[in-house]
Amino acid sequence: MPDHYRQLLEKMPAVLATVVQIKGSVPREVGAKMIITETEIFGTIGGGAGEAKVIRQALEVLATGEKQWVEIDLTGAPQRETQGICGGIMQVWLERWDSDRYRSLIQQILTKLESGQTVSIVTPFNAEQFPYLSRDCPEQAFIETIEPAPxxxxxxxxxxxxxxxxxxxxxxxxxxxxxxxxxxxxxxxxxxxxxxxxxxxxxxxxxxxxxxxxxxxxxxxxxxxxxxxxxxxxxxxxxxxxxxxxxxxxxxxxxxxxxxxxxxxxxxxxxxxxxxxxxxxxxxxxxxxxxxxxxxxxxxxxxxxxxxxxxx
Structure with a gap:
């Protein structure tokens, strides 16, 4: 996980795609990440048509800066468009990381992890708020706890x-x-x-x-x-x-x-x-x-x- 943040630090502006909710059988876990820039992609959230959908919308977010939800439907249901037949559904949050505010946050994350401390990152699902470090989680947010490497x-x-x-x-x-x-x-x-x-x-x-x-x-x-x-x-x-x-x-x-x-x-x-x-x-x-x-x-x-x- 720290490698994703290092890559963000080096590749801004970039869109960070994070799996924040899953239901049923899906290829990746909550917290799985992918970084999308204009020319490069790092990491994966499961591949296939679902990942292709995320990449397309991430490029929109990269251009507009407007945060987005992406639903990857892997139920294979015949009455609607789906991206696979694994059986489950993934919710992915897209956010453009592109400013000194984000660079400062990444440096804080890396400094804490490298000193052996656990880090809790709160990502609000709100256009006006930015990710921050805290153990308190508001209702409309994703909280992720990252352990340092042993x-x-x-x-x-x-x-x-x-x-x-x-x-x-x-x-x-x-x-x-x-x-x-x-x-x-x-x-x-x-x-x-x-x-x-x-x-x-x-x-x-x-x-x-x-x-x-x-x-x-x-x-x-x-x-x-x-x-x-x-x-x-x-x-x-x-x-x-x-x-x-x-x-x-x-x-x-x-x-x-x-x-x-x-x-x-x-x-x-x-x-x-x-x-x-x-x-x-x-x-x-x-x-x-x-x-x-x-x-x-x-x-x-x-x-x-x-x-x-x-x-x-």
Missing amino acids: TLLIVGAGHCGIELAKVANLIGFQVIVQDDRANWANVDRYPNAKIFNTPIDETVNQLATHTQLYAALVTRGYQYDLAALKALVDRPIPCRYIGMIGSEKRVRQVFQSSEISREKLRSIYAPIGLDIGALTPEEIAISISAELILVRRGGTGRSLSQSLRMID
């Missing part, structure tokens, strides 16, 4: 950290790497990550507003694990996930040496990752990333073929 804080910039950063970036995490060794934690070794060479408590404080923070401790020694655990479990906004690499012996030593309560220690994933027999840094990175997906999306962690194998 952030993975990798504590420790060694071999496992390098591979984990690659895989985490691939699965949609914003990656932050913390290590006091600048010759280990730098943009050359971690080109797709934000780098912190500050102490771990200072790093965690700078991430205080992040609501979707995951942390993977792949440090070079248990004293660094202790410092990281203390900083992370004391966050006012709890981490979605804290995992710590190491053998069971090392994990027990860290836990016994810490002053963290048993209740909080039970929430830590240690040893980190799913048991897939991983040995190399690359395999360990995949094991950890699989656990991150499990925590983020939900799941059992078992083989998908397990139920079929039990069939006689």
